[in-house]
Amino acid sequence: MQYYIDPQFANLVPGKIPDNWYSRAMFRSPEACQVWLARVSEDHAPERFPDLLLAYKELLAQIEPVRTFVSFGPGGSSLDLKLIEKLKNPLNINYIPIDIAPSLLHHTCNLIRKQYQVPLCIEGDFEGGMNFISSVLKSQTQTPTIYSILGNALGNADIGDHHLINSLCDLIPSHQLLFLSIATGRFKNQHMQNPKQLAFWNSVRDLITCGIAMISGETPLKVVESIDNRLILQMGLSEVPGSSCMQFFDTITNKLVFSTKRYDYKMFINWVEESYPLILIDSRNVVFPGSDVGVGCYLFKKQI
Ligand SMILES: C[S@@+](CC[C@H](N)C(=O)[O-])C[C@H]1O[C@@H](n2cnc3c(N)ncnc32)[C@H](O)[C@@H]1O
Secondary structure (H helix, E strand, C coil): CEEEECHHHCCCECCECCCCCCHHHHHHCHHHHHHHHHHHHHHCCHHHCHHHHHHHHHHHCCCCCCCEEEEECCCCCHHHHHHHHHCCCHHHCEEEEEECCHHHHHHHHHHHHCCCECCEEEECCCCCCHHHHHHHHHHHCCCCEEEEECCCCHHHCCCCHHHHHHHHHHHCCCCCEEEEEEEECCCCHHHHHCHHHCCCHHHHHHHHHHHHHHHHCCCHHHHHHHHHHHEEEEEECCCCCCCEEEEEEECCCCEEEEEEEEECHHHHHHHHHHHCCEEEEEEEEEECCCCCCEEEEEEEEECC
């Protein structure tokens, strides 16, 4: 297996993170990856969401066999493992993970390689480093290909929705597939006043602690002492009609440290189809029981 690293990562150390990295600083933090693997992936284990798995499965059942599965931000990759199984020819597929977090990437490669082919993996930044990713993928990707970006990775993007979808469109060749999932619903004012009501609050608080440590150069243990006093929340802006954005600011470094979005399921489709050369093949909105939030899953095809 070949391991490619974006050269821009060479000088990245805590306290010396590019100015426009917020959520990316958090994902890059080794401690945040441990938190993610230990807790978040447990809370979010795919088996805990059978309706969501079914929705993914129904969408994937509609596609012809693919030769390559490119995964942008596989996280702990337990979801990807389940999705590869659902494809028609899993043993003939080349799986290529791309992640900014080295330990998540190693974890993914080790897990998926036990059963499937992983010819290469890319430690890269799908926001600021798409040229590097594209140069590696160009020579290594056999079509048909499915490109996935799941688990609301779009909603955490530092540089915004338009930038990310636009660069995905530039990278994806004509007639290939984009498989995308995002958080649906809306953040409300009450969440701003009392973020502890959010189901993901405890996990996200720990992750943000690690992200602040990456940005400021403090240790996560030092940051955790003051986290509840230094963090403030506010509604951010979003380019996608009907979506809402929650931003977390650190008052000590005076920096945005994390942002996350929720989208309107249908308005998202309209926005994508009107703005990009992507046509929807099919989609599902899986709403969590007793709530008005869920996961929107979309299968798009790149035109021309
Ligand atoms: C919200 S998690 C989603 C994980 C997984 N896809 C799921 O559905 O459970 C986002 C993933 O994308 C990675 N990531 C975030 N920003 C990135 C970037 N700019 N470039 C590459 N990977 C990134 C994170 O390290 C993490 O693995």
